[in-house]
Amino acid sequence: MGSPEGWEREIIILGPGEPIERIADLFLKNSKTHTSIIVGECDITYKGRASSKAPWGVRIVIYKADGTLIIHEGRDRDPLNWQPPGSLCIPSTVEGQLVITCNSRKYGYEVVVIRFKKILASIWSKLSTTGLEKRGTERDISEAIHSNPDLVVPGATVIGHEVDTPSGKIDLLLRDRDGRIYVIEIKNEKAGLSAVNQLIRYVEYIESVMKRTREEREKSVIGVLVSPGISERAKELLIKQGFIHIDPKTFKQTRHFSLTDYIYYKDNKERS
Amino acid sequence: MGSPEGWEREIIILGPGEPIERIADLFLKNSKTHTSIIVGECDITYKGRASSKAPWGVRIVIYKADGTLIIHEGRDRDPLNWQPPGSLCIPSTVEGQLVITCNSRKYGYEVVVIRFKKILASIWSKLSTTGLEKRGTERDISEAIHSNPDLVVPGATVIGHEVDTPSGKIDLLLRDRDGRIYVIEIKNEKAGLSAVNQLIRYVEYIESVMKRTREEREKSVIGVLVSPGISERAKELLIKQGFIHIDPKTFKQTRHFSLTDYIYYKDNKERS
DNA sequence: TTGTTTATGTCGATA
DNA sequence: TATCGACGTAAACAA
Structure with missing residues (x-):
């Protein structure tokens, strides 16, 4: 293909019927600086963390300048096969077919081999x-609560943020005027059992640190799960613990932080 | 571009300088049956579960026949923006620019708008x-242990599989000759805190179901984490509980099931 | 359809 | 570098 407009500096396009030696050469020469895209009929072998074999089929192979390889079929968001950034793809010609071998060292040793029967x-x-x-x-959401703890507990103040525990980090810790402690766990999706379990462990940890009597503890440390929705079983568990669930769409807009987009989405979700 | 070889049935390729009306037309006409690939300079707006805006840049836009949209840049395995399978992309021409609007109803309402300044x-x-x-x-791995529980506990038999608990499903339950119960949790990656926490909850549940005395329980129910490696903190927690960690590469090959590929990978990982 | 778990998860932040 | 948790996680699988 000629280039009367001089666009060969921006893109190189080859159609079907090009000699594979030319494709291999361009691939080798450009893949450090350019993204290579090959559409063609290929089969694929992968061996690494798992193993897989894809039969002959027409696919898109994309090799990026950062060393990422992705191979797509006609369905799904995720690639059929891939190699992480930092991988090395080498083209070769074997028995008249273009073969691309892609190695990664990120997780031990992994390899994807693509063999092209036909390049389109x-x-x-x-x-x-x-x-x-x-x-x-x-x-x-965390920042919104941080700027304005009233969103969750009236009159509360922030006493901790990303607090480390043996079971992970607590998103936010609040204390109200009566000295009650609130452990805030934020999820930006419908909460499940794991979110409640996480919250239970955090509350247990805070209670153990406080070293109070059982009665005092139960009064003074409260788990709060902030999430758009919660699954039925998770809610049961939450209520059994005496914890609270808050939907961030109830925050409304505040002078401290605009959750306009978030609320926009939630409102739409409600409707659906 | 002509097609002397008649390959237009397999692929349509347009270079730079094509009128955007033609591209819009082909997109509309073919996107139900073909995967559309457009390389060009564009900006992107997304609004849905979150919101984002990508400035002008050269990107690959792929719209698959199943209604998946993915947009890639020159780095990373994951797309910069996307829409899930079942989404609807409509091309239009606005002020001399090609605009592709992509709607999804999978999570409430979501929309991605791609505006092309130049198409390559x-x-x-x-x-x-x-x-x-x-x-x-x-x-x-689960099937390998199921066929051959000796891999994990000598002389044990399988007494449960995918056992439901309030905290999730137990991968495998074994019992040895002395009546001890083993709760098996399998991870195909290096295990972290969450894996151990999960195992603790399962063991607590089994103990509660067994309704034995504290001393008996501690003797009779044992958590077993099967995974290639375990993080330092996770191991501490595991040991504190009196639980066991097993690396599946110690299984070796059995007559019941071949873990050849798995072991192959682990061996390579060890070396690195 | 809904919920739950796995994944060659990926990716970013942090110690 | 290893660890940890979020992600517009996606995709498979069971109920």
Whole structure:
């Protein structure tokens, strides 16, 4: 393919019928700086943490400049096969077929071997590595409560944040005017049993640190699960413990932090 | 691009400089049956469970026939943005730019909007949906122990499998000649605190069901964590409980089930 | 459909 | 580097 507009600096496109030696050569030469995309009929062998074999089929193979390999079929969000960033792909020609061998050392030794029976398209292009801005995450909810503990407990103040325990980190610790302690666990999804179990362990730990009598403990340390929804079994367990569940959509907008997007989503979810 | 070899039945390839109306048309017409691939400079807005905005950059947009949308940059295994299978992408032309709007109803309402400033390549091709054969998974290890409990406890027999508890399912339950019960938890990766916590909850449940005295319990129910490796803190917790850790690479090959690939991997990991 | 668990999870933050 | 927990986790599997 010619390039009358001079766009060969931005992209290289080869159609079907190109000699595989040329594809192998371009792959080898460009894969450190460009993303390689090959569409073609291939089979794939993987051996590493698990093992797999994919039969002949038409797939997209993408090898990024950071050493990531992903292979996609006509379904699913996740790749059929892949290798993590930092992997090394080497093209070769075996018995008239293009073979790409991809090695990774991230988890011991892993290898993916792609053998092409037919290549329909191959592309090289420099892709961005910009990333993106996110909002509406667990951290945002945590920050919202941190700036304004009233959202969860009226008149409470923050006494701890990311508090380390043998069972993990407590998202937030609050204390109200009467000295009651609240262990806050935040999930940005419908909470299940594991979230409640986590909360129980945190509360047990705080109680053990406080070293009070049983009666005092039960009055003074309360688990609070903040999440959009909670499963039935999880709610049972939570209530049995005397804990509280709060849905962040009840926060509404505050002067401290805008949860507009989050609430927008929740409202839509409610409707569905 | 012409097609002297008649390969237009297998793939359509457009280079830079194609009118966006043609691309929009092909996208609309083919996206139900073919996977669409567009390489170009775009910005992306996402609103749904979270929100995000990606600035102008060169990216690969893939829209599969099952309604999956994925957008990749020049780094990382996971897509920058995506929509799950079953989503609907509609192309439009706005102020001379191609805009693809992708809606999903899987989690309430979610939308990804891709606006192209420049398109470098667009491809349509029918991809396979073959899937693959896997081995060396947690299930394989579970089946290996099930067929041959001696791998874990000499002379033991299987008395339970996928046993339901309030905290989740127990992978395997064994009993040895002396009547001791073993709760087996299998992980196919290095085990952390959560794995040990899970095991503790299972053992507590089995003990509570057995309703024996404290002394009897401590003798009779033993937690066994089967995993390739265990983190330091997790091991402390495990030992404090009097539980056992077993690495499946010690299984070796048995006449019941071949763990060849698994062991192959572990051996390589050891070396690294 | 719903809930639960696994995953070659991936990825980022932190000690 | 190893560990830990969140993720718009996704995908498989059982109920």
